[in-house]
């Protein structure tokens with residue numbers, strides 16, 4: 284109100300002529316076309332600008348309604364709008380935009396606002412103000428055109444694109460609909476954008492999109508989407524803030540990388556797995572061990588690595604079709620895997636080497652029991668094309684300590700232990716003791732004491748007679764080593780393994796052979812002795828692998844001056860030693876035969892000789908292991924094994940000696956089964972040479988009094 288008063292106050296200061304000048308100036312200089320129109324649309328008055336605009340047609344202005352100049356398509360709309368003037372209470376109409384014919388016969392886009400001045404009796408007309416907005420209109424058109432083009436681009440893009448506003452999807456192009464498994468946008472309209480993201484990736488997505496939701500920028504991220512039918516889709520997605528329908532939204536540009544991801548995953552799998560067995564390969568295994576070591580350092584738990592190598596696989600593989608070799612590897616992989624928990628890693632290092640990682644092993648896990656389980660897993664032969672293959676493993680076991688930092692360290696330890704297992708005759712496990720490199724401190728002390736004992740001449744040879752139970756006469760003796768220490772007689776059970784590992788068994792074996800033959804030479808002159816008298820000496824696996832063995836035996840035999848009609852040297856080799864490398868064994872045994880030395884297979888029944896090899900080994904006798912003799916007359920299984928062994932030996936024309944016979948019952952049962960060559964406490968314990976002389980020269984009572 285106050286403003287109005289002020290206005291009229293100012294106006295009131297202008298004189299009438301001043302006002303007329305001002306009015307003429309304004310209407311003559313404004314670019315707007317100002318006109319006073321009658322209610323039927325004819326021009327009563329027009330501004331100078333109007334005349335300049337319409338040039339020479341000004342004459343027609345006053346006679347014809349201005350509507351003629353309006354584009355036919357727009358005319359009705361304009362007429363409609365103007366017909367309201369006077370009908371409605373409002374005084375201002377428009378702005379109405381329409382096309383107007385220019386003097387150059389082009390269409391201009393104009394915008395007209397009309398003021399109803401009909402209730403002013405002095406004027407009683409309509410004031411129209413028309414502005415040429417052609418240039419602005421063209422700009423708008425172009426914008427719409429480019430938006431349209433953009434929309435078409437988005438619409439037809441093979442890349443999925445979508446727009447969301449306040450977490451809800453408001454637009455999705457056909458590619459996006461296809462990706463998500465929707466047939467129309469309506470299906471998605473109720474969906475929150477986050478519901479389409481895989482639950483595990485939602486947090487990641489929220490964090491990544493936060494800046495975009497606030498109008499900022501983001502880097503493309505890789506996430507998983509869930510299609511409407513719950514398929515996982517790997518996508519790379521970027522959000523761009525846009526104005527959509529006049530409000531802020533986010534445009535999503537999506538790239539389906541599921542195929543790439545799968546191809547990449549397949550490649551990664553190939554890079555980390557052995558194609559034959561599908562087991563993890565070395566790279567993956569080393570990585571798992573490294574991870575496990577890190578965890579174990581935190582949790583103070585320990586990890587165990589076992590390395591298993593198939594014994595003599597090269598021979599098996601070379602002698603067979605390679606596809607059979609492959610099948611054997613696959614079968615071995617399965618057997619090994621079955622020994623461990625699913626959380627343990629069983630890997631193949633290539634060739635015939637398998638490695639196992641036992642993660643987070645508790646205090647109670649005994650390394651020995653793991654090794655045992657592995658060895659036993661191949662007790663049953665592997666059958667391929669109805670053909671049984673007897674496979675064995677040499678296993679090295681190592682465990683981590685606080686000082687184990689690198690995966691390679693523990694793997695190297697397991698490898699070294701595995702090689703020990705091979706040296707010791709295969710089909711066994713060896714545990715690497717971290718604290719002392721290999722053996723426990725006690726073992727090391729024992730080894731050095733044994734070394735000194737050998738030098739000081741503390742070794743003794745004891746002899747146990749082998750008796751023909753039908754006659755009660757000794758047919759020979761077995762030489763068994765003893766170690767005479769200050770505090771008493773040490774049993775081979777304690778020091779032979781140390782001698783094996785340290786290599787001391789080689790000089791011990793050489794000494795025993797010489798000592799046994801020295802005694803044998805003396806016995807040749809005994810009148811009441813069975814001729815030829817058999818003197819048996821044990822050969823350890825390590826000795827058997829020693830390349831100088833044949834020469835050593837030859838030297839000692841020749842040096843002993845034995846009369847082969849009176850004395851027969853028998854070398855006892857365990858079944859597993861022979862089976863470790865059967866081909867090589869055949870060659871060595873033949874060399875012994877050539878120098879007049881016989882062979883007995885020791886601990887028979889505990890190994891896994893195939894009949895094929897037994898036929899090839901030039902041996903004289905087999906010694907049934909004591910473990911099967913114990914149960915005779917009681918244990919059905921033992922009886923069955925002993926029966927089978929005797930049958931096999933008979934078929935192959937081999938002598939059978941039963942070891943560890945302690946009771947009359949065992950003796951009886953053995954003779955019923957057809958074995959009458961007996962060694963055991965029943966007749967005599969192993970005793971020194973001077974004592975055994977009294978046993979081998981007499982007839983022994985067969986039934987206990």
Ligand code: C2E
Nearest residue numbers: 763764775776795821822823943944945962963964965969
């Ligand atoms: P082995 O070759 O199987 O020797 C037989 C073992 O059974 C001997 O144990 C012997 O004392 C024992 N034995 C014999 N009859 C009976 C019996 O009726 N009852 C029981 N309970 N045991 C009986 P020993 O002398 O303690 O030798 C153990 C192992 O040490 C031998 O087993 C052999 O593998 C090894 N060994 C002994 N002397 C030598 C040697 O000079 N060189 C090598 N390389 N190994 C040896």
Ligand code: CA
Nearest residue numbers: 761821855885
């Ligand atoms: Ca023996």
Ligand code: CA
Nearest residue numbers: 885886906942
């Ligand atoms: Ca034996």
